[in-house]
Amino acid sequence: MATKVIALAGNPNTGKTSLFNALTGSRQKVGNWPGVTVERKEGRLSLDGREVSVVDLPGIYSVGASSVDEQIASDYLLAERPDLVLVVVDASNLERSLYLVVQLREMGLPLALALNMEDVASAQGVRIDAAALEERLGAAVVPTVACRGKGVAELRRRLPSLLGDLPSSEPLSVPYGPHLSPSLKRLSDLTAELAPLLGVSPELAAIRLAEGDGEALAALERVKNRWMIDRRLADERERVEGLLGYDLQTALIERRWAFVSALAAQVVRRDLLLGGRPALSDRIDRIVTHRLLGLPLFLAVSWGLFRATFFLGDPIAGRLVGAFVRFGRFLEALLERGSAPELLSRFVTDGLISGVGAVVVFFPHIFLLFAFIALLEDSGYMARGAFVMDRIMRMLGLHGKSFMPLLMGFGCNVPSIMATRILERPRDRMITLLILPFVSCSARLPIFLLFAGTFFGARAGTVIFSLYLLGLVVAVVAAKVLGGTLFAGESSQFVMELPPYHRPRPAVVLRGAWERGSLFLRKAGSFIFLSVLAVWFLASFPPGVEYASAESWIGRIGRSTAGLFAPAGFGFWQASVALLFGFLAKEVVVGALGTLFAAEGVGLAQVLPRYFSPLSAYAFMVMALLYVPCAAVVAAFRGETNSWKWTFFMILYTSFVAWTLAVAVYQIGRLSGIGFP
Amino acid sequence: MTSLAENLGVTKGTVVSALKRLVGEGLLDHERYGTPSLTEAGRERALSIYRRHEHLTFLFTGLLGIPRPKGEEIACTIEHDLDEESEGRLLLLTDFLAQGFRDGADWAVALRRRLGDVAALPRPLAMLEPGKEGFVMRVTAEGPLRKKLLELGFVPGKKVLFRKPSPLGDPLELELLGTRLSLRRSEAATVWVCPTEGGCSPCVP
Numbered sequence: 001m002a003t004k005v006i007a008l009a010g011n012p013n014t015g016k017t018s019l020f021n022a023l024t025g026s027r028q029k030v031g032n033w034p035g036v037t038v039e040r041k042e043g044r045l046s047l048d049g050r051e052v053s054v055v056d057l058p059g060i061y062s063v064g065a066s067s068v069d070e071q072i073a074s075d076y077l078l079a080e081r082p083d084l085v086l087v088v089v090d091a092s093n094l095e096r097s098l099y100l101v102v103q104l105r106e107m108g109l110p111l112a113l114a115l116n117m118e119d120v121a122s123a124q125g126v127r128i129d130a131a132a133l134e135e136r137l138g139a140a141v142v143p144t145v146a147c148r149g150k151g152v153a154e155l156r157r158r159l160p161s162l163l164g165d166l167p168s169s170e171p172l173s174v175p176y177g178p179h180l181s182p183s184l185k186r187l188s189d190l191t192a193e194l195a196p197l198l199g200v201s202p203e204l205a206a207i208r209l210a211e212g213d214g215e216a217l218a219a220l221e222r223v224k225n226r227w228m229i230d231r232r233l234a235d236e237r238e239r240v241e242g243l244l245g246y247d248l249q250t251a252l253i254e255r256r257w258a259f260v261s262a263l264a265a266q267v268v269r270r271d272l273l274l275g276g277r278p279a280l281s282d283r284i285d286r287i288v289t290h291r292l293l294g295l296p297l298f299l300a301v302s303w304g305l306f307r308a309t310f311f312l313g314d315p316i317a318g319r320l321v322g323a324f325v326r327f328g329r330f331l332e333a334l335l336e337r338g339s340a341p342e343l344l345s346r347f348v349t350d351g352l353i354s355g356v357g358a359v360v361v362f363f364p365h366i367f368l369l370f371a372f373i374a375l376l377e378d379s380g381y382m383a384r385g386a387f388v389m390d391r392i393m394r395m396l397g398l399h400g401k402s403f404m405p406l407l408m409g410f411g412c413n414v415p416s417i418m419a420t421r422i423l424e425r426p427r428d429r430m431i432t433l434l435i436l437p438f439v440s441c442s443a444r445l446p447i448f449l450l451f452a453g454t455f456f457g458a459r460a461g462t463v464i465f466s467l468y469l470l471g472l473v474v475a476v477v478a479a480k481v482l483g484g485t486l487f488a489g490e491s492s493q494f495v496m497e498l499p500p501y502h503r504p505r506p507a508v509v510l511r512g513a514w515e516r517g518s519l520f521l522r523k524a525g526s527f528i529f530l531s532v533l534a535v536w537f538l539a540s541f542p543p544g545v546e547y548a549s550a551e552s553w554i555g556r557i558g559r560s561t562a563g564l565f566a567p568a569g570f571g572f573w574q575a576s577v578a579l580l581f582g583f584l585a586k587e588v589v590v591g592a593l594g595t596l597f598a599a600e601g602v603g604l605a606q607v608l609p610r611y612f613s614p615l616s617a618y619a620f621m622v623m624a625l626l627y628v629p630c631a632a633v634v635a636a637f638r639g640e641t642n643s644w645k646w647t648f649f650m651i652l653y654t655s656f657v658a659w660t661l662a663v664a665v666y667q668i669g670r671l672s673g674i675g676f677p
Numbered sequence: 678m679t680s681l682a683e684n685l686g687v688t689k690g691t692v693v694s695a696l697k698r699l700v701g702e703g704l705l706d707h708e709r710y711g712t713p714s715l716t717e718a719g720r721e722r723a724l725s726i727y728r729r730h731e732h733l734t735f736l737f738t739g740l741l742g743i744p745r746p747k748g749e750e751i752a753c754t755i756e757h758d759l760d761e762e763s764e765g766r767l768l769l770l771t772d773f774l775a776q777g778f779r780d781g782a783d784w785a786v787a788l789r790r791r792l793g794d795v796a797a798l799p800r801p802l803a804m805l806e807p808g809k810e811g812f813v814m815r816v817t818a819e820g821p822l823r824k825k826l827l828e829l830g831f832v833p834g835k836k837v838l839f840r841k842p843s844p845l846g847d848p849l850e851l852e853l854l855g856t857r858l859s860l861r862r863s864e865a866a867t868v869w870v871c872p873t874e875g876g877c878s879p880c881v882p
Contacts, residue, residue: 062828067821093855099828212824245779246815246833249824254832294844387859391845394861400848494848494864495825498857 004163005053005080006045009073009104010088011097012059013499015116019088019146020056021511023156030519031642033058033072038426047160055082058424061096063103064213067493068426074215077109078199083163088114091121091128091143095264101137102260106204108171111139112162114155118143125271133267138172147505171201176255179243183236184210190232193223209233212249281380281500288384298388301381302407305372309365310411310442316364324357346540346547355532358585359525362414362632367517369408369415373422374512378504382422383496390494396476397483399428399494406432406475409439413629414524417636418516427487430646431479433637437629437654438475440468443586447624450590454605455614463618467625474626474657524635531631535584548595554580568623568662569616569670579623585630619666626658729756729764736771740778742792779814781869801866802839803849810838811870818867830854831868839865 010016020028024043033040041056057076058069077085085104089097094115104111115130134141140162144151176184187206195205197219208216209229220226233248240248288297328349335345376382382401390400401422408416413436420436423429448467452460538554545552550559550573558577565571574596581592590604597607612620628634628651638647682689696713699705704719715723733756738748759767777785778799799814813835816826830853831837838852847862860868 062825064824064828067825096830096854096856099830214821214824245776250815250827250832253824253827254834257830257832257835289841289843289850291844383859387843387848387850388845390859390861391843391847394847493822493825494859494861495822495829496859498850498859500857 003051003053004084005055005082006084006086006159006163007055007057007077007080007082008086008088009057009077009100010059011061011090011100011497013497014059014088014090014097015146016056016059016088018508019086019114019116019144019152020054022146022149022152024054028515030515038069038072038424039421045156047156047163050160052159052163060100062100063107064208064211064215069424071215077104077107081109083110084112084159085109086112086114088116088146091115091118092124092126094126094128094268095261098260098264099257101139102172102174102256102263105137105139105172106174106207107200108204110162111137112158113137113139113141114146114151115141115143116146118151119145119148127269127271129267129269133263136263136266138170147508171204173203174256174259176207176252179240180210180248180251180255183240183248187229187232187236190225190229193225194219194229197222207252210236210248211252284501285384285498288381289387294384294388298385301376301385302404305369305376305404306407306411309368309372309408309415313365313368317361320364321357321361324353324360328353343540343543347536350540351533351536355529355536358532358632359521359528362412362520362524363517365412366415366418366520367513369419370516371509371513373404373419374509375504377422377512378502378508380499380501383498386496387498394494396479398432398479399423399425402428402432405436406439409436409441411442413437413439413441413633414520414636417633417640418520420640421516425493430641431482431487433640434482434650434653435475435478437633437637437650438471438478438626438657440471440625441586441629443630444625446587446590447582448621450593450604451608451612451617451621454608455612455617463621467621470622470661471625474661478657520636520639523639524632527635527638528631531635532584535581538580548577548581548592564659565623565662567667568619568659569666570612570620570623572611574611575620579627582624583628583631585632586624589624615669616666618669619662622665623658623662626661627655628658629654726756729759732768732771735775736767740771740774742789781815781817799869799871802837802851802860802868802870803862803865805839805870805872807839807841809872809874810836811872812836814869814871816868818864822864822867826864826868829858836873837868837870 008016008020020041020043023045027045028041028043031040031042038058043054043056045052045054055076057073060067060070060073062070063074063077064070076082087097087101087104089101101111101113113133115128115133118128121128128143130141130143140158142151142155142158144155146152175181184203184206187209188202191202191205191209194209194216195202198205198208198216200208205216209220210233220229223229237248240251244251288294290297331353332345332349335348373382376385382404385404386400388400389403393400393402396402402420404422405416405419408419416439417433417436420429420432423432445464448464449460452463456463535554538557539548539552541553542551545555549555554577555573558573558575558580561576562571562573565575574593577596578589578592582589593608594604597604608617634647634651637650638644641647679689682692685692696705696707699713699719700707704716704722705713706716707713730752733752734749737743737751738745741748743751774785774788778789781799800811802811805811813831813833815833816823816831818826835853840850840852840857842849842862843859848859849862849865851858851860851865
């Protein structure tokens with residue numbers, strides 16, 4: 001028998017994730033929904049010895065197609081037909097949560113409700129008659145406090161029977177009232193052909209047409225009696241408009257809300273003495289979104305987070321790398337004593353060990369950053385940060401929440417690429433992901449320090465600052481261009497809930513951090529590792545050549561591509577090879593140059609001026625700043641987008657932008673006579 | 678009998694003679710010492726009076742923007758002097774105006790402005806003062822945003838509170854159906870509300 005599937009649905013901020021964790025424990029798989037950068041979690045649950053799969057749907061307020069999240073959820077529910085949809089509802093705000101529930105029941109899906117945050121509700125004097133709700137909805141209702149595990153045992157006890165004999169899946173029919181029902185009836189007479197395309201009954205197809213569901217309207221294109229439906233729709237719209245004074249879509253959704261409100265009123269008892277939102281939440285809010293304090297406070301928090309991530313992360317990462325280097329030396333000595341061929345020992349130390357080292361070096365930063373992010377998200381502050389920053393980020397065509405990843409980018413692009421997970425909308429996320437590589441990470445600084453120090457002396461600081469600024473300007477322009485071209489079709493929305501504050505739970509924070517950290521190791525690890533091996537291989541072969549010399553494969557690639565960089569002023573093979581090495585990690589460019597010019601017998605500071613003019617040095621820095629970020633970024637990018645297509649696009653377009661600007665700098669400088677030696 | 682007199686602010690004698698007149702016209706059943714109750718004809722008559730009262734109150738307060746106690750008073754004064762035909766015409770005018778106001782027709786907006794009643798004007802949510810609330814009248818956004826807003830609960834008749842703008846003036850923090858929401862100013866401008874303070878009440882047919 002096939003494994004039964006439970007889909008977990010619910011509004012954002014209803015504790016859906018807590019319940020998912022409470023049900024499945026650590027048996028989870030994190031990935032993406034196919035084709036989009038929306039996180040998909042799947043877990044396993046054992047019920048009476050039977051394995052059940054639990055799929056966590058995106059947090060949504062309604063099903064339909066008015067955002068990608070909703071699209072994913074409704075596609076999944078209608079196409080995959082899970083054996084049970086477990087809807088997590090916020091007991092302290094039942095009315096809001098019930099809209100989704102009623103919609104799902106209209107679709108005739110087998111439903112069970114977890115009446116979550118029951119403790120918050122009681123504290124606010126809200127009592128819900130679970131039995132009455134169960135009866136009215138025709139769905140099991142179990143009160144829970146998922147974050148403390150309360151009610152989960154009861155839920156588990158009831159799940160097998162809910163999964164076994166199909167609970168009443170007779171669709172709920174919402175009374176749309178005397179004004180709308182005739183219209184819906186007349187529409188459903190025409191939807192026999194349309195309904196199967198949507199996977200619903202003709203009646204529901206009529207409802208979805210009337211409520212202006214994008215998917216239903218799109219499916220209209222594919223039916224033969226389209227013109228009839230179109231005309232009927234127009235007629236009914238006019239009729240309803242005349243009757244009610246507003247349009248069919250508004251009328252239908254208003255009626256559904258009226259039904260929801262009435263249902264909520266029937267089962268909710270409110271103690272008016274207790275009541276409302278906790279006062280503390282409001283007091284915190286008054287400070288963090290204060291007219292004058294709000295913005296500085298958020299900037300301070302972000303800056304603190306940035307500092308803390310790298311202040312704590314750097315020494316740990318340094319120690320990890322140190323340990324790997326020592327281990328490498330130890331192995332090398334061991335191999336030498338065993339008189340292994342030199343190539344093998346080089347392979348083990350320069351290839352294998354530094355490959356693994358290149359992967360784990362990111363773990364401390366990712367872990368720390370996500371611990372902090374989970375802290376902000378769990379407490380409710382992240383939403384306020386976006387609320388405060390949105391005005392500024394919108395000028396770049398981005399969402400308020402994009403600020404955090406972009407700031408992190410100055411430390412290291414890798415954790416910041418993963419941090420784009422806080423962005424819910426794929427559009428905002430893709431744009432942020434695509435511009436992040438232009439933000440100058442700390443690994444590019446050694447390159448700037450070397451070149452600016454060698455060529456610009458006292459003005460080195462200004463030069464380096466100009467490069468940081470250039471990175472930002474390119475990022476902003478790229479965001480504008482991408483937003484206006486590739487992502488032009490999708491409108492940017494900022495409909496976001498500001499949840500009540502609550503104390504962050506250590507378990508949630510650590511779990512979030514660990515999940516991302518291990519996700520990175522699993523998803524990006526092998527790619528980074530293989531890249532290191534590949535570069536090592538290219539530099540060491542054919543057998544017998546000097547490491548990374550002109551005769552090695554990497555040297556040959558360098559020689560054949562050098563011409564490409566002639567217009568930018570650095571058309572010699574060493575520069576190309578150094579840039580190739582930069583793919584491992586940008587700071588490696590410096591070391592590679594050292595190796596490549598070692599034959600000249602003098603230090604880099606003396607060698608570089610023989611090859612570069614100040615102008616071509618600047619062009620080289622522009623190239624190093626903007627071209628394909630390191631293998632780790634590519635791996636993380638591929639992990640987050642789940643798409644090689646987008647990854648290749650990112651590699652190509654960043655390289656193109658980098659090359660164009662480097663050439664532009666050199667040519668404009670040359671023609672205007674600046675910076676010739 | 679006593680409580681009726683008290684509620685209406687007249688003497689008991691007036692009530693007794695009024696009741697007698699109603700019984701005489703066949704509108705009221707009233708046995709001695711019993712509670713008076715309306716006959717079928719009486720109920721119909723009462724409803725038509727009530728409807729007329731509601732319509733006139735709506736015309737004066739809701740449409741012409743006269744503050745509530747005053748507008749209601751005017752309605753009470755003239756409803757007694759209206760004959761069938763003039764009542765019918767007034768009702769038609771009321772309907773026509775209401776329709777225009779709901780649709781946001783150009784002439785209706787111009788009329789409102791001319792009437793000079795700023796307080797009760799339906800307006801985009803973004804034009805509400807911070808801390809004030811209003812009833813949703815309609816959403817003018819198009820496409821996915823429109824559906825999203827409606828499904829979030831921005832449907833006619835729901836009460837929405839504009840809490841405050843973000844420190845930089847945009848986006849806005851709102852409260853609807855027990856949830857705090859954040860909307861950009863441009864999005865909030867597509868939700869038309871009528872301020873509760875202007876004496877507006879939810880008008881959902």
